[in-house]
Amino acid sequence: MLVLDDVAVRFGGTDALDGIGATVSAGESVALIGPNGAGKSTLLRAILGLVPLARGSIEVLGRPPQEARRSVAYVPQAESLDPEFPVSVAQVVLMGRYRSIGWIRRPGRADRDAAAAALHRVGLSDRADDRFGTLSGGQRQRVLIARAVAQASRLLLLDEPFNGVDAVTQKLLLEVLGELRADGAAVVISTHDLTVAHLACSEACLLNRHQIAYGPVADTLSPPLLQQAYGARALVLAGDEAVVVTPS
């Protein structure tokens, strides 16, 4: 699904990312873990083919990233969207179908049905006609996930999907992501929440400008490695088990 081989990205002469290597197969879910400014968003943009690579290669669904873009579902942070924008919830979900509908043509019956089914899956069918901005933060995030579901993509990229969401939404999102993986989709989640990484992901990529570790979640998010990524801000409590990462 997704192969990263020794990827490096440079901005204006400094390394933004270096030595990233990973292979994500169908049904797997990878957490990108690292402090603010570690390059998580840059890595997501690199997978979308939106930043040039200084070294290495990326293969998405067997193709170069630029060509694969229309088949990848990208879920931005809900706060990045204008709450006053005049679009309904149903319209936002339908946007996931735009690439398969194509230019000029209008959405058909099948597209509307797919969008309605996706919205049902995140439990917001009753809000279909409301304006997107009238929903709570967690509900907005659910709508954006529904949009990704409607896109029926085999690779999902999520940017901090659990930031500031309520417990109900978190549980629901974890369920939906689990179902998508069971259907054979691969998921990449950037997050700084270690609990979420444990709950939602099978693998983890620990990074801070360069890759510190990649592998199964339990092995990767070990206290010594976390301390390497977060430096003094990772506090190891009571032996090996509990790790607290203080906010930057």
Add this chain to the structure above:
Amino acid sequence: MIDQLLVEPFRSPYMQRALIEAVLLGVFGGVLGVYVVLRRLAFISEALTHTVFPGIAVAFLLDASLYLGAFAAGALSAVLLTVLTLNRRVNDDAALAVLLTTFFSVGVVVVSRSTSFTADLTALLFGRILAISTGDIIQTAITMLVVLVVLALMHKELILRAFAPESARAMGYRTDVMDLALNLLITLFVVAAVKAVGTVLVIALVITPAATAQLLGRSIRSMMAISVVVGVLSGWIGLVLSYRASVDHDLRLASGATIVLIMTVLFVVAFAARKLLDLRRTRVGAG
């Protein structure tokens, strides 16, 4: 050479007055512009330049003081703008455009009732720096002094507000009052400058030197220095250029607009220089 650039153009008293006014406005706009650019208030400033117009138009028809008319309309619109931009539900940018055109339309309607419509309108829109009187210079100087003193007193708060609005609010500052104060200071500048360069071009005196400084400066202090130098230099070069064109080539160039054009040229040069510097640094860093 020096005689042609420095002495000869400024023999006549009207050119001397124009030079003094241009230098004053260069310093005034240069300093104020830094705050405006840091706060990203270019559009608000543009709106304020147009909203003083009906005040000028009415004062002109009633033969009252233009200065007073402009300030009354400007202050009213500064208050309205502050209120409108506090209300997040109406898109700021659209609200500003509506307010700007509304005030301006009122001005045009008022002027269109007058018999000498065209001549009056052009004078108001384009300004006449060569017709500046000693009284105008004194008004500009006093206004500038007042505004600069207020800016100096509010300096650290204005910078905090520009850099971290949330922190400023959290620290208990009344950011709405600060916004209104800055908008009123911009209004004062517009009122002082409008007679020299006209409604439409006042914006350049505030934005362009400060934008040039933003490209080149590394600190607020260096930005201010660059901004003032660009403002004053453009005023002088613009006046000399329009004088020489008229004397040597019999080509009449509007002085106010020439000054603005010089500012724009300096900005473009700074932009290109910055771009080259960045390119070279990237190449050195990558190599």
Add this chain to the structure above:
Amino acid sequence: MDWLTEPFGSDLMQRALLEAVLAGALCGAVGVHVVLRRLSFFTMALTHATFPGVVIAALLGVSLFFGTAAFGVVVVLAVVVLSRRRGLDSSTATGVVLAGGFALGVVLISSQQGFTRDVTAFLVGSILTVEPGDVVVTAGATVVVIGLLVVLHKELVLAAFDPAAFEALGYPVVVLDIVLLLAIEITVVTSIPAMGTILAVALIVAPASAARLWTERVGTAMGLASGIGAACGVIGLWVSHRFDVAAGASIALVAAGAFALAWLTTPAIGLLHRLRRGATSDAPLSSEGQPVA
């Protein structure tokens, strides 16, 4: 009814009326996208900075429409290039382009004798002197631009709402942006002869803002804004004739009136509604318990 129809008796007024309706409809539809993308200031810059195009066209004796259109492309490119620089805010870049372009126009014009009358017409519009040719150009532009907006509707809405996802989906972002900016440019250039540089913005932004307050659907807003724009054209023209004031300015004031009306009457946003509900803190709450801003 005579006092109502009398102003539109002459050929001249009928032509002006047609021009006002067409320009109003065009500006209204495009305006919705201008408002959604917060491009009002950019539009303003476009109207001012195309000024040199008019002067050059008049000096060379070619069509004003062509002159402004050509110069408008330069302005679009200048703003795009300048705002792409990190550390230079796009509104600052817009301001610099606006003033610089306008100054160039003023300098050019000041070097010519006896040009003042044309300048005034350009600045505040002169709808009463539109030629049949102008009306045809406006009609053509209206059909082309509105057609373009309808055909690209869903992509334009997605790009405005969620630019990050739009880019991630592999759409040609820059191409679509340029198409929209050119549509705005065509609109500005077509409405300048009628409305003038400074007031064309009013007819683009005010009806669209009013429509946006009244409806939550982009498509509906475009239809509504077109209608409001056309109505503003008719009413403004009538007011102008009746009270003998400048036509462009009357149309702009009527458009501002429409916006004020929308602002006062909109459910949940309007002033009347808020007054009726009283000054209690009744803003809807988000899940985090913060009032939704």
